[in-house]
Amino acid sequence: xxxxxxxxxxxxxxxxxxxxxxxxxxxxxxxxxxxxxxxxxxxxxxxxxxxxxxxxxxxxxxxxxxxxxxxxxxxxxxxxxxxxxxxxxxxxxxxxxxxxxxxxxxxxxxxxxxxxxxxxxxxxxxxxxxxxxxxxxxxxxxxxxxxxxxxxxxxxxxxxxxxxxxxxxxxxxxxxxxxxxxxxxxxxxxxxxxxxxxxxxxxxxxxxxxxxxxxxxxxxxxxxxxxxxxxxxxxxxxxxxxxxxxxxxxxxxxxxxxxxxxxxxxxxxxxxxxxxxxxxxxxxxxxxxxxxxxxxxxxxxxxxxxxxxxxxxxxxxxxxxxxxxxxxxxxxxxxxxxxxxxxxxxxxxxxxxxxxxxxxxx
Amino acid sequence: xxxxxxxxxxxxxxxxxxxxxxxxxxxxxxxxxxxxxxxxxxxxxxxxxxxxxxxxxxxxxxxxxxxxxxxxxxxxxxxxxxxxxxxxxxxxxxxxxxxxxxxxxxxxxxxxxxxxxxxxxxxxxxxxxxxxxxxxxxxxxxxxxxxxxxxxxxxxxxxxxxxxxxxxxxxxxxxxxxxxxxxxxxxxxxxxxxxxxxxxxxxxxxxxxxxxxxxxxxxxxxxxxxxxxxxxxxxxxxxxxxxxxxxxxxxxxxxxxxxxxxxxxxxxxxxxxxxxxxxxxxxxxxxxxxxxxxxxxxxxxxxxxxxxxxxxxxxxxxxxxxxxxxxxxxxxxxxxxxxxxxxxxxxxxxxxxxxxxxxxxx
DNA sequence: CCATTTGTGTAGAACGTTCTCCGTATAACG
DNA sequence: CGTTATACGGAGAACGTTCTACACAAATGG
Numbered sequence: 001x002x003x004x005x006x007x008x009x010x011x012x013x014x015x016x017x018x019x020x021x022x023x024x025x026x027x028x029x030x031x032x033x034x035x036x037x038x039x040x041x042x043x044x045x046x047x048x049x050x051x052x053x054x055x056x057x058x059x060x061x062x063x064x065x066x067x068x069x070x071x072x073x074x075x076x077x078x079x080x081x082x083x084x085x086x087x088x089x090x091x092x093x094x095x096x097x098x099x100x101x102x103x104x105x106x107x108x109x110x111x112x113x114x115x116x117x118x119x120x121x122x123x124x125x126x127x128x129x130x131x132x133x134x135x136x137x138x139x140x141x142x143x144x145x146x147x148x149x150x151x152x153x154x155x156x157x158x159x160x161x162x163x164x165x166x167x168x169x170x171x172x173x174x175x176x177x178x179x180x181x182x183x184x185x186x187x188x189x190x191x192x193x194x195x196x197x198x199x200x201x202x203x204x205x206x207x208x209x210x211x212x213x214x215x216x217x218x219x220x221x222x223x224x225x226x227x228x229x230x231x232x233x234x235x236x237x238x239x240x241x242x243x244x245x246x247x248x249x250x251x252x253x254x255x256x257x258x259x260x261x262x263x264x265x266x267x268x269x270x271x272x273x274x275x276x277x278x279x280x281x282x283x284x285x286x287x288x289x290x291x292x293x294x295x296x297x298x299x300x301x302x303x304x305x306x307x308x309x310x311x312x313x314x315x316x317x318x319x320x321x322x323x324x325x326x327x328x329x330x331x332x333x334x335x336x337x338x339x340x341x342x343x344x345x346x347x348x349x350x351x352x353x354x355x356x357x358x359x360x361x362x
Numbered sequence: 363x364x365x366x367x368x369x370x371x372x373x374x375x376x377x378x379x380x381x382x383x384x385x386x387x388x389x390x391x392x393x394x395x396x397x398x399x400x401x402x403x404x405x406x407x408x409x410x411x412x413x414x415x416x417x418x419x420x421x422x423x424x425x426x427x428x429x430x431x432x433x434x435x436x437x438x439x440x441x442x443x444x445x446x447x448x449x450x451x452x453x454x455x456x457x458x459x460x461x462x463x464x465x466x467x468x469x470x471x472x473x474x475x476x477x478x479x480x481x482x483x484x485x486x487x488x489x490x491x492x493x494x495x496x497x498x499x500x501x502x503x504x505x506x507x508x509x510x511x512x513x514x515x516x517x518x519x520x521x522x523x524x525x526x527x528x529x530x531x532x533x534x535x536x537x538x539x540x541x542x543x544x545x546x547x548x549x550x551x552x553x554x555x556x557x558x559x560x561x562x563x564x565x566x567x568x569x570x571x572x573x574x575x576x577x578x579x580x581x582x583x584x585x586x587x588x589x590x591x592x593x594x595x596x597x598x599x600x601x602x603x604x605x606x607x608x609x610x611x612x613x614x615x616x617x618x619x620x621x622x623x624x625x626x627x628x629x630x631x632x633x634x635x636x637x638x639x640x641x642x643x644x645x646x647x648x649x650x651x652x653x654x655x656x657x658x659x660x661x662x663x664x665x666x667x668x669x670x671x672x673x674x675x676x677x678x679x680x681x682x683x684x685x686x687x688x689x690x691x692x693x694x695x696x697x698x699x700x701x702x703x704x705x706x707x708x709x710x711x712x713x714x715x716x717x718x719x720x721x722x723x724x
Numbered sequence: 725c726c727a728t729t730t731g732t733g734t735a736g737a738a739c740g741t742t743c744t745c746c747g748t749a750t751a752a753c754g
Numbered sequence: 755c756g757t758t759a760t761a762c763g764g765a766g767a768a769c770g771t772t773c774t775a776c777a778c779a780a781a782t783g784g
Contacts, residue, residue, distance in 0.1 A: 033770055033771085034771065044733065045735090045771085046735075049773080050772095050773095053773090055772095058733085062733075077771070078445075078506070079504040080506040081445075081769070081772090082770080084440075084443055086739095086771075090501070090505075098469060099466045099670070101461070101463070103460070104460045107460060111489070120498065122486065123484065124484060139452070142439065144440070285676060286677075287675055289675050289676050290675040308461070315676055396740060405763080406765075407740095407764085408763075408764055412762095412763085419762055421762060443739070444741055445741090446769040447743075447768075449742095506769095
């Protein structure tokens with residue numbers, strides 16, 4: 001229909017946080033501030049502030065006057081100004097990568113706990129890049145958010161601890177039970193992997209391979225490593241410790257498909273696989289379908305996360321459920337308790353469970 | 363391992379934004395402020411601010427001193443304080459519902475444009491609830507963010523216009539070419555639907571039904587309505603104007619499946635369908651598979667959004683591509699130009715295209 | 725009836741920036 | 755040499771809250 005007038009010059013000058021501009025923004029309707037309310041109600045600014053914060057020392061009559069004026073004027077406190085002094089009633093939620101259908105569940109859980117209060121969540125997406133992740137965390141601190149929930153952060157524990165000195169932090173999907181600066185909320189990923197392997201063993205499979213992801217950063221802390229440990233242990237206990245092979249699936253696109261194709265055409269391809277995540281399992285199943293490898297007749301598959309896609313009839317993927325929703329709820333409650341003043345670290349481990357579906361033959 | 367000490371009392375007092383607490387947060391390492399930098403560099407606070415904003419009137423030597431000190435001290439300006447006076451270099455991104463795999467693309471596009479500058483995006487999730495949407499927008503305004511991108515908002519145009527008086531706004535997936543307070547970025551959803559129908563007609567199908575979603579709020583503005591219009595027009599032009607049936611699929615869970623099941627078992631079930639969105643198309647295909655309805659032999663399907671799931675070999679769903687990434691990029695550029703001072707509204711329409719796959723027999 | 729406590733409200737200093745003036749030193753010009 | 759630009763740097767008032775410290779009145783206690 002119409003199109004943009006004036007191509008924007010996306011001029012980026014030097015420096016990390018230099019401004020470029022000078023023009024004034026057009027005049028915006030002027031704000032109703034705490035002063036406006038105070039004047040309207042015929043009381044002091046401090047009185048309004050007290051009412052807002054539900055602080056001690058306000059009579060019913062004063063409160064009535066103030067809340068009345070607030071209602072009439074439609075006053076909302078400025079979070080920016082609040083941040084300068086007290087709380088902002090906002091928490092930051094840092095996600096690795098929104099493409100994973102497991103994360104919406106976590107977000108829903110966070111919001112469910114936050115909603116009844118007056119708290120709100122702002123989400124940042126780190127895209128699994130340490131630098132972006134760092135700068136988002138810094139921004140959230142600079143906004144004076146009241147606390148942060150980091151989901152599967154890539155950063156090493158020491159760095160998170162350093163941030164935790166500036167702001168309450170809870171990490172989800174990050175295994176560091178020794179951390180004493182921040183809290184961690186996890187499902188028992190080792191146990192989850194064991195359950196997956198046990199279920200395959202029960203179905204009679206003996207040659208079980210794990211499809212994993214190789215993560216350069218973070219050894220033990222990553223959920224992927226934890227699941228590898230669980231896989232190995234379960235295989236060992238079943239007497240297959242000598243042969244518990246792991247294949248790493250790359251993230252980037254042409255190599256990703258290549259690797260999977262190579263795996264599927266391998267002459268010694270196992271009869272069953274355990275995938276560290278549904279998002280990989282689904283691609284494997286898709287390519288298997290294209291290549292005529294039948295699931296589960298030729299290849300049994302168990303995934304991880306029990307994401308919404310796994311439940312689709314077309315996919316029908318058995319998967320380890322770790323209830324993202326509950327994870328999000330617990331993380332939020334834990335963060336709030338830390339914001340309230342708790343300082344000893346807390347490390348919670350929830351139990352995952354198996355959801356059986358067609359990809360795991362009965 | 364361990365678990366939470368002290369069950370948190372999620373006490374929620376009355377009032378909209380009342381604080382409950384009183385305890386002090388534990389002492390945090392004190393911040394490096396602009397004053398610290400000024401002292402360290404032996405210059406005035408104003409000088410540091412000038413350097414930060416790349417403002418006029420700084421010598422090279424001064425700049426060098428200041429940037430040196432910034433580096434050494436690891437200074438980061440407080441966004442909260444910035445918000446009180448000038449810009450925050452943050453934009454708000456309001457999403458309907460992250461479950462739609464189309465949205466990650468939009469986010470990626472936004473970040474791609476933002477990243478080279480020093481801007482950052484904070485995401486809020488409105489969950490398609492008007493009230494939550496409203497309060498998130500208000501929060502973003504209260505944070506003094508520099509602008510907002512609303513993706514498929516549920517709010518009526520007048521309300522968005524009112525917000526737009528307080529903050530620059532660009533709406534994506536919201537058809538209101540008459541809006542003069544804010545910009546809109548869309549793909550031509552009418553044309554997209556036409557393309558879908560035309561492709562089915564070319565394959566020889568004559569009885570084509572549309573599966574849609576009934577949206578109470580927002581008539582013409584919603585992408586769903588636009589696609590219905592396009593569907594009807596294409597049918598009309600092909601001479602099937604008298605029979606262009608639309609079935610609405612509910613969102614909520616048991617009724618959703620019921621309705622789809624009923625549709626699939628209908629005696630006069632059409633040979634081809636056009637789904638307003640992949641997320642519905644995929645569920646239909648899944649249930650079809652379970653019920654023995656073959657795609658595309660018994661039922662051809664064309665979806666909308668060309669989401670990542672549609673591309674999966676197991677799914678193989680033909681779909682209208684609207685390049686969420688580009689949508690996000692354009693929206694961001696448009697927003698930035700508005701932040702720079704533009705005041706006339708701009709309404710952009712991009713062209714969608716068809717991605718052919720197996721669900722649409724050749 | 726005086727001293728103390730308790731309840732209620734206000735003044736005003738932060739918080740960490742931005743940005744408008746304003747002063748001063750140097751350069752340019754006649 | 756005097757006048758006027760021009761470039762550079764600084765003082766200090768906002769911005770909209772929170773929160774400590776205090777004033778005052780009424781209630782309580784001896």
